[in-house]
Amino acid sequence: MMLLLLKSAITVLALLATCVLLPQLPLGVLRLVLRGVGWLIVRRTRSRREHIVSRVRAEEEDSAAKRTAKPSPGEDEDWEKVDTRSSSSSSGSRERGGDGWDGIIGFFHPFCNAGGGGERVLWEAVKATQKRWPRAICVIYTGDHEATKATMLERVHNRFNIQLHAPTVVLLYLTTRKYVASTMYPYMTLLGQSLGSLVVAHDAFNLVVPDIFVDTMGYAFTLAYCRLLFPWVPTGAYVHYPTISTDMLQSLDDKSGLQGVNAGAGTGLRGHAKRKYWLAFARLYGWVGGHVDVVMCNSSWTAAHIRTIWGPSRNNTPHKDPAVVFPPTAVTELESSIRVDAESETSRQPVILYIAQFRPEKNHPLLLRSFARFLHNHAQHSSTTSSMPTPRLILIGSVRHASPDETHIYNLRLLAHELHIRDHTTFICDASWPTILSHLSTASIGVNAMWNEHFGICVVEYQAAGLISVVHDSGGPREDIVIDMPDSDSDSDSDAGAKGGSGNANGGGSGATGFRASTEDQFAAAFETALALPVEEKMAMRARARRSALRFSEEEFHKGWLEQVGKLVSISSSSSSSSSSSSSSSSS
Structure with a gap:
């Protein structure tokens, strides 16, 4: 009898374990496969990364030599101070996470030449990063093939009056940007663009794998993809606008027609299907938000929506609450x-x-x-004799x-x-x-x-x-x-x-x-x-x-940005230190 009860208990425990673990198995297998893909990408792009770093350091030396010989009136004088300070940094300074951190920060911004408010945020972020970590390399993944680095930086200066240190800015050109264009997806646009961003992100990582990956345009799915491929790479998001929000869902029932392009679109069979689709996408979007290490939002309104949608998935994240970092304005x-x-x-x-x-x-x-x-x-109401134009x-x-x-x-x-x-x-x-x-x-x-x-x-x-x-x-x-x-x-x-x-x-x-x-x-x-x-x-x-x-002001933005990115640098430095320690132990 005791043996029979023991066998029954073991059978029940096995069934319970199966019920609990089986749904997790596909995701676990997927994580394992993606990690293997990430390892292959790192191995394949290692030589390109070394080439980028060596080219940047050579351009820095040339720039420093030119400034020493003849200072340019258009160059920010602070860069000379930055270069002088950073020149004494050792090759191992990246692990210390201080001013001498010299890793690669990847900015995912496929439309960086658009000239809007989002682009001002991008370039001010690059400027702040350069000032704080002058040895860091700022890689911008862009699809603007028609713009060289020189023309891009000139446009940034003319449009936003932002002067950047050219040697540490690297543009890597994407060939798949069309997959995030809304015109590609006449139906289910939100899901189409989000899945399309995975294709573009894969393209970006095959150009170079950064030490820190930051999305500055709103493609949150790329951050989850980065985490699944490269678990050691910290991720950050500067959210201008939630891909989907509770306001959007409420607008489906709006009868006034004032709440955006989808106002009142929740009626009928098609409206019911749209509502179900948006609710399902909101759950998926919330899951994606749980894979971001540091979240910055551009306003209280955006932060409230991100807190509502991403919050449940971020309970186990060290930097759980999104920080409000107002965009820079001149x-x-x-x-x-x-x-x-x-x-x-x-x-x-x-x-x-x-x-x-x-x-x-x-x-x-x-x-x-x-x-x-x-x-x-x-x-x-105006007088016919009024002199006002x-x-x-x-x-x-x-x-x-x-x-x-x-x-x-x-x-x-x-x-x-x-x-x-x-x-x-x-x-x-x-x-x-x-x-x-x-x-x-x-x-x-x-x-x-x-x-x-x-x-x-x-x-x-x-x-x-x-x-x-x-x-x-x-x-x-x-x-x-x-x-x-x-x-x-x-x-x-x-x-x-x-x-x-x-x-x-x-x-x-x-x-x-x-x-x-x-x-x-x-x-x-x-x-x-x-x-x-x-x-x-x-x-x-x-x-x-x-x-x-x-x-x-720009100064207030710089303070907020550097405080949050500093957390990513610390995570990256800790990860590098752990890897170095593991390598040393293995070799011993």
């Missing part, structure tokens, strides 16, 4: 270049400025229709060539013609930084029309330049930027963090830094109210907005 330069005082007020024109990439999600049609409504109302709308943005962006801007021009505002609307594509500065110094209003804009770098630029902001009442602009501020520096600093600076188009309160709106009527009313403010109130609002913008 606040210091804008303050020094553009005056905000009684004299400058006289040079402001009734111009509404929108700086945004020409893409559908930026919702330019809403702005064009709002401006047309505003002009109609303005013409009715007719308000104008200027739209500035980058355009990805050979892409749907070109068709999009063509359609926007047609819409401006249909709305009879063509003579009062100007489109400027791929403007240089000096051109943008010029318009920021003379415009009166800065606008952002995107629903759930993840942050809104252009809005901070408006504030720093002294423009009165009119933004969509959602996302980062509502949560972090267009908020109430004290009227003077002597007021309580606690007011600076208060939410809810003008919540609609009916006028700002005493501490408002701008206006928020959602509909055409609200935007049109906000334009009218902002332009009609008395001079004293305009100047007070511009001053408050400029003080608010100080929270988003």
Whole structure:
């Protein structure tokens, strides 16, 4: 009897073990296979890695020699100090994780030449990394084959006024970027692009395997893939916008049509299928988030969504909570270049400025229709003898060539013609930084029309330049930027963090830094109210907005970025030390 009971117990335990372990077996086998693939990739790319490192060090020596012989006025003087300090670093300094860390940081950014806010973040991140770890090599995986390193860095300087140390910047060109283009996936676009990013990431790793891998564009699946291939490579994500969010799911039930391009799309059989697909993708996206060592988010809004979706999968991660690292904005330069005082007020024109990439999600049609409504109302209420010039709308943005962006801007021009505002609307594509500065110094209003804009770098630029902001009442602009501020520096600093600076188009309160709106009527009313403010109130609002913008300077971004990437460097250094110790033990 005892023997029979023992056999029965063993059978039950075996069945339980099978039920528990069998579902894990395919994933375990997959992990083992991918780790083997990763080992082969490392072995195959070892010679290329050595070539990249030797070429970078040779370029550093040439650059140092040229600066010693004849300093270039265009070169940042700090680089000379950096090189002097780093030249004394030993070959083993990478293991110490200090200023002399000399590993390879891979930045996954296939569209690094796009010229938008995401690209500003990328290049400021590279600049901060170069300053902190001058021996580190910054590899950017890009699909912009038409741009050489020289032309790329020149564009970065002209567009963003960012000067980089060229020798330690390496561009590696991807041949598979088309697989992350939305046009490749007319259906199930989210899943298609995410799976396509795995193809592009595999392409990147076959160019060189970095010591730290950072996604700066939003392809989170590449980070999980990196972890499965190379468990020793720490991963970091700078999240501009969650691939899917609870707001997107809620928008399926929106009847107003104001919540993005999928508003109200959850009805019927097709809508039901879409909802199920999005929910399944959200679970998969959450699992992916558990494979990221360090997560940075560009706004409180983004961090809240990432915390909700990724949080359950990150319970066992040392750096569990996402850090909010606001994107860098040229606040210091804008303050020094553009005056905000009684004299400058006289040079402001009734111009509404929108700086945004020409893409559908930026919702330019809403702005064009709002401006047309505003002009109609303005013409009715304005005196026929008024000396004020007719308000104008200027739209500035980058355009990805050979892409749907070109068709999009063509359609926007047609819409401006249909709305009879063509003579009062100007489109400027791929403007240089000096051109943008010029318009920021003379415009009166800065606008952002995107629903759930993840942050809104252009809005901070408006504030720093002294423009009165009119933004969509959602996302980062509502949560972090267009908020109430004290009227003077002597007021309580606690007011600076208060939410809810003008919540609609009916006028700002005493501490408002701008206006928020959602509909055409609200935007049109906000334009009218902002332009009609008395001079004293305009100047007070511009001053408050400029003080608010100080929270988003390049210096603040550098601090946040380096604090988080420092964690990745520490992980990488620990991993290198462990590998060295294991090798020494084996050889002994």
